Amino acid sequence: MTQMERRLRVSGILITLGLLVEALSFIRVHPLAFLGFMFIGGGLLAIGIAVYLYSLVSVPSPPEVT
């Protein structure tokens, strides 16, 4: 597995966890659900997206397969 692929996997796992937390936050109408959505779910999503974007600019891309 290349470095790019490893980072994509990490990013994917973080984003999946974030999405699961966000989905769970809709179960209840409660301020804690809102905080969970915003800080835990949003935080995981933000880190996952950042890892993906960082991998785009930091890892040299291999020749494209057509």
Added chain:
Amino acid sequence: MLGPTGLLYILIGITIVLVATVALRPSLTATRGGKQLAFLVLFLMPLAVASLGAEEHMERSKQTDFCLSCHIMEPYGRSLHIDDRMYVPAAHFQNARVPRDEACYTCHTDYVMYGGIRAKLRGLRHVYMQYVGHAAPPLHLYNPYNNRECLHCHEGARSFEEGAVHGPLMESIKWNELSCLTSGCHDKVHDVAHLSELKFWEPKQR
């Protein structure tokens, strides 16, 4: 019919499936189409979910249940059931003059530009005070209650503007010179200090 939450769940489900596909088989991104898929599912779709989810949570934060889920607000929720039509919030709530599921927000938001945003920022501060700071009764409004919030619904109503009581005072009411709540006219509001002495309305179960 699916509501906004149902649609969000569908979007989240689709996104999770696509993200998991990329995470389990990252070699897919070796092709141009794979790279485009990765950009879609690792960037655009999570952003869309986060934006729509935030909007949905903002809508939910208008709900009466949301406000009353904080312990300190419980007596204010009970005051909506006072069995006395002289109590303004209770009369509005019980007679459905405000939407019952958004009763707090309807009267306690500012009907000005960005008033909704300000109300939500105040709400965030309340959440902070509830879980991190120290919130203690009695609660006070940030500013004296503005007639504008009453007039948002009542202005233009014939029975209000042409009534023998309100009609002659209309200019003073509109210019906030005569407060609806503190000028002795409609001064019975939540009155949480005396709830134990009052009778309560029990809504009939449907």
